[in-house]
Amino acid sequence: MKRREFLKLMGAGFAAPYFFSRALFASENSWRKVLVLGFDGMDPNRVMKMVKEGKLPNIKKFLENGYIHKMFTTPPPQSPVAWGSFITGKDPGGYGIYDFIHRDPKTYMPKFSQSDTIPASHFVKLGSWRIPLKGGKVVLNRGGKAFWNYLEEADIDSTVFKVPSNYPPEKSKARTLAGMGTPDLLGTYGTYFLYTSDEKEAQADLPGAKVYYAYFNDYDEMETEIEGPQNPLKEEEEPLTIPFKVYLDRGSRAARIDIQGNEILLKEGELSPWVELKFEVVEGIQHITAMVRFLLLDAGEKFRLYISPLCVDPKDPALPLSTPKDYSKELAEKLGLFHTLGLPADTKALSNLTFSVGNFITQSMSILDESNRIYEYELERFLSLRKGFLFFYYSSLDQGQHMFWALSDPKHPYYHPDESRKYGNMIEDLYIRFDKVVGYTLRKLPKNVPFMVISDHGFAPFRRGVNINKWLIDNGYLKPSVSDYADSNIVEVADWGNSVAYSIGLNGLYINLKGREGEGIVSPSEKRSIMEEIKAKLLDLRDPKTGEHPVSAVFISEDIFSKDYISRAPDLIIGFHRGYRMDNSSAIGGITKEAVHDNLDWWSGDHCIDPNQVLATFMSNFKIKGKPHMWDVPATILKLFGVETPPDFKGKPLI
Numbered sequence: 230m231k232r233r234e235f236l237k238l239m240g241a242g243f244a245a246p247y248f249f250s251r252a253l254f255a256s257e258n259s260w261r262k263v264l265v266l267g268f269d270g271m272d273p274n275r276v277m278k279m280v281k282e283g284k285l286p287n288i289k290k291f292l293e294n295g296y297i298h299k300m301f302t303t304p305p306p307q308s309p310v311a312w313g314s315f316i317t318g319k320d321p322g323g324y325g326i327y328d329f330i331h332r333d334p335k336t337y338m339p340k341f342s343q344s345d346t347i348p349a350s351h352f353v354k355l356g357s358w359r360i361p362l363k364g365g366k367v368v369l370n371r372g373g374k375a376f377w378n379y380l381e382e383a384d385i386d387s388t389v390f391k392v393p394s395n396y397p398p399e400k401s402k403a404r405t406l407a408g409m410g411t412p413d414l415l416g417t418y419g420t421y422f423l424y425t426s427d428e429k430e431a432q433a434d435l436p437g438a439k440v441y442y443a444y445f446n447d448y449d450e451m452e453t454e455i456e457g458p459q460n461p462l463k464e465e466e467e468p469l470t471i472p473f474k475v476y477l478d479r480g481s482r483a484a485r486i487d488i489q490g491n492e493i494l495l496k497e498g499e500l501s502p503w504v505e506l507k508f509e510v511v512e513g514i515q516h517i518t519a520m521v522r523f524l525l526l527d528a529g530e531k532f533r534l535y536i537s538p539l540c541v542d543p544k545d546p547a548l549p550l551s552t553p554k555d556y557s558k559e560l561a562e563k564l565g566l567f568h569t570l571g572l573p574a575d576t577k578a579l580s581n582l583t584f585s586v587g588n589f590i591t592q593s594m595s596i597l598d599e600s601n602r603i604y605e606y607e608l609e610r611f612l613s614l615r616k617g618f619l620f621f622y623y624s625s626l627d628q629g630q631h632m633f634w635a636l637s638d639p640k641h642p643y644y645h646p647d648e649s650r651k652y653g654n655m656i657e658d659l660y661i662r663f664d665k666v667v668g669y670t671l672r673k674l675p676k677n678v679p680f681m682v683i684s685d686h687g688f689a690p691f692r693r694g695v696n697i698n699k700w701l702i703d704n705g706y707l708k709p710s711v712s713d714y715a716d717s718n719i720v721e722v723a724d725w726g727n728s729v730a731y732s733i734g735l736n737g738l739y740i741n742l743k744g745r746e747g748e749g750i751v752s753p754s755e756k757r758s759i760m761e762e763i764k765a766k767l768l769d770l771r772d773p774k775t776g777e778h779p780v781s782a783v784f785i786s787e788d789i790f791s792k793d794y795i796s797r798a799p800d801l802i803i804g805f806h807r808g809y810r811m812d813n814s815s816a817i818g819g820i821t822k823e824a825v826h827d828n829l830d831w832w833s834g835d836h837c838i839d840p841n842q843v844l845a846t847f848m849s850n851f852k853i854k855g856k857p858h859m860w861d862v863p864a865t866i867l868k869l870f871g872v873e874t875p876p877d878f879k880g881k882p883l884i
Contacts (some may be wrong), residue, residue, distance in 0.1 A: 261616040263679045263869050264608075265862070266670070267315075267392065268663055269308060270627030270836065271684035273299045273846040279660055287668030291682075291848065300847040301858040302686045304784050304802050305736035306840040308409055308627065309343055311685035312393040314860040317373030318878035322790030324373035325797045326394055328734035330816060335747040337720055339733050339817045341418075343410035344370055344396055367397045367549055372794055374875070376863035377403045377618065383872050386617040388607055393622070393685075396571060397549035405552045406560070408622055411571035413538035414458050414519050414547060419570050422455060422536040423583050424475075430533075437577035443532050449477040451532075455488075457508040457539060458517065469508035469517065475534065482528040495525040500591050503566035505542055518545040520566055522595075526588060535583060541569045564606055567599040574628035579831045586648050586831075589632060590655070597625040597662065604666070608673055618866065623666070629659045630688045634834025641692050642827040679869050680850045683862060687843040691835035693772060694812030694828045695779050695805065696821040697732035703824055704766060706730040719818040726750060729759055733818055735811045735837040737799030738763065760785055760800055767803060772825045779809040779825060782839040791879070804839030811837065853883035 277297065279285045303311045303321060305328065313319075313326045321327050331342040345368045371394045377387045381402050389395070391408030398405045413419055417437070424443040425431050431442035445451045457469040473488035482497040493501050501523040507516040519539040526533035541548050543557035543566065550569060551557040561567065574593040578584040584592070604621050611619040633655040635641040636648060667682065674680060698719055701707035707719065708727040719731050725741060725748035732738045740756050743749040751759060764783040772779050782804030790798060805811070812828070814821050836843040847857045853865070860880035867874060868882035 262611065262614065263618050263681075263866055264611065264670070264674060265618075265620045265681045265683060265866065266666070267312075267620060267622040268626050268682060268684050268846070269393075269622065269624050270630050270686065270688055271660075271663070271682070271846045272630075272687035273297065273684075273844060274687065275656075275660060276846060279657065284657065284661060285664040287664045287671060288848070291667055291671060291850065294676075295848060295850040296852060298847045298853070298857050299844040300683070301856065302840050302843065302845045303859055304782075304789065304804065304840045306686040306836050306838065306843050306845075307735060308685050309394045311845070311859050312409070313371055313373075314858075314880075315683075315685070315862055316371070316375050316392060316394060318376060318860050318863040318875065318880040319373050319793075320789075320791055320860060320879050322786075322795050322798065323793050323877070323879065324371050324394075325794030326371050327786075327798050327802070328737050330734040330737075331797060332733040332737075332739065332818075334739075334745050337723070337725075337731065337733070337747065337818070341410075341412075342370060343394055344368060346416065369395070369397050369399060371395070371399075375399050375401070376867060377401060377405070377620075379867055379872055379875065380618055380870065383870060384616075385870055386614050387620075388611065388618070389620045390603065390607060391622040391624075392620060393571070398552045401552045403552065404556045406557060407550050407569075407571070409571040409624070411541065411550070411569060412548070413540055413570055414517065415539060416458075417538075418572055419538040419575065419577065421538050421575055421578055421583070424451075424453060424532075424534040424536075426532040433581075435577075435581045435583070438581060438583065443475075443534065445475075445477060445532065449479065451475040451477070455506070455521075455536065455539075457519065460510060462510060462515075469510065471506055471508060477528060477532060479529055484525055484528050484532075484534070486523055486534075493523055495523060497525050497528040498588070498591065500524045500595060505544070505566070506539075517547045518542040519547070520569075522592075524588060524592065526583070526585075533583075535578065535588075537575065538570055543567065543569055560603060560606070564602055567603060568596050572628065573624065574632075576628060576632055576832060579632055586636075586652050589831075590652070593625060593628060593632075597623070600625065601666065605669070608670065612673065618870070623663070626659050626663055626684075630656055630834045632831050632833070633659075634688075634690055635831065638690055638692075638833070641690060641833050643829050643831065643833050676850075681862070681865075682846065682848040683859075684846040685859065686836040686840070686845050688834050688836055689807040689838055689843055691810045691828050691833055692808045693774070693779065693825055694815075694821075695809055695825050696812045696815040696819070696823070697738060697803065698815050698818065698820045699822075700767075700770065700824040701730055701732065701738075702820065706763065709820070714820055715822040716814075717820055719820065722820070730763060731818070732811075732815055734799060735816050736803050736805075738801040738803060740800045742800075756800070764801060767801075772809075774825070777806065777808070779806055780804065781806040781842065804841075805837070806839060807842050809838065810835045851884065855881075855883060857883055 280289050313324045317324045330339045380387045387403035389405045393409030396407040396410035398407045423440045426443045452474050454470040454472045460467045476485040486493040503520045506519045509516050520542045522537045524535040543561040573596045579589040635643040637653045706729050708724040709722045710724040714722045741749045767780045784802040786798040864874045864880040865883045
């Protein structure tokens, strides 16, 4: 992927147990079954508040014989990082994932942290065709052994559904489906398609989107195409395409879409079922299967059609999706097609204003419905086993809080009174929906089965963005090579020969270290003093608008992390105060005009801040000892099955 394309697409205290009651079983016993639900982003403070208000009756019932704790998350409190600790029982230094975004130290280019794609090599050229002699592959960057591998060795049937930081899925006999980190077929975290008759919108350069002008003839018919991945057998850049036709009925505000033998009838605001598509690589011989959903946004005087990212088809996956390989196919054949993109809710479409809030709710609630359908199926399988483990992950609470926060926060600069009057209860509604998942589980699950509900972090408002690269420039640590550097990127404008630090990722800051960075100038002997100096100045930073300190904690990685993968770590991990977060531009090396500025985006809630200000949730129907940490959970699962804690685990059993 070209540099500019990449940059565009990227775009502590603890509560005592809230309810006290007898333990359901003694910790010294081992059990035949254990169930864990992963509710990404469930905030313990909000849970306890809503329980007190009587809004979460099923969780209240659960806690009558169970417990809730605030749980330590990881620094930084990002999903791939925290769930990596859950998978491995280690801190980030033990498995090597520190952020959604890492960097290539030689080029300073941002890159996805969780996996690498190694392209095919050794081609034979036949005319315009390139025939690979050695195929490409996708490599999981997360180190450490997954805890379910230890369950395998103990002959315990296991299902691990969509846990983040497991793409491509680690080799295993367990049933696993890849989760967060799974790309679309363009190799991004999700690039959608927009066809619009609005000429101005059609010319917009929207991050995470491909936008096309929708031209209709006199009969209100449009012929166009979907542009897919590059043809892997062609030497020149030649995307695969699929033609389709749209018949518009403006009077009924509806449309018919004809594509590869499918006829899709949609009313305005309606989301289609999944549609399987085949991109022909070699006609009649080789194809790449994808699946998409269509959402008709406008069908009157203005026409606007959304097509979802090209998702991996679980029936015929073009990328590694599950273990065993046919597990995804089994689910799709029994339950119908379902979302496979790592982050399936299209938050970019709402941030870009392609979606209305109502459109986003339609799309995101369909994802939750699919998750519930699969969970019910897997819970029945789990209950039928003599001995087994089930982990099931939900993303909807996390994605909803990101996008709905401003609707119920009058202090947020992106607060919209009209939308707030209509949708202001969306976050509470999501918690109520997850309360129903807990209720369904309690009705089905025998009372003597150990049951945990966990999250990876809590949530906070994201009202003001901090551009650390701009702050580094203002404080003399990063030198631009041009005077007009605003709205540019450090990859393009940094004078590395005179720069000592830079920022990539949502919490990371790197020293321009000699011998490590491509043009590093800081000697190893100078590194420590520079880190301490930057740390002190960051903690002293004040927001010129509010007078508050945007940064409440700074961690020096070599002081807090294990050393197995410490070479990948940012030198400093920045913990922002509630209300602040790294701005999107700085996360991929961008530079803004101001170091601290309002966040004017529907992505209005976040958790990539000081980990002690977004503690995670731990609920269980058994009593635990001590204060829980994310990396203690896998050790606890193993102990419940009578499996010894591996010696390289940082986490310890909580029972």
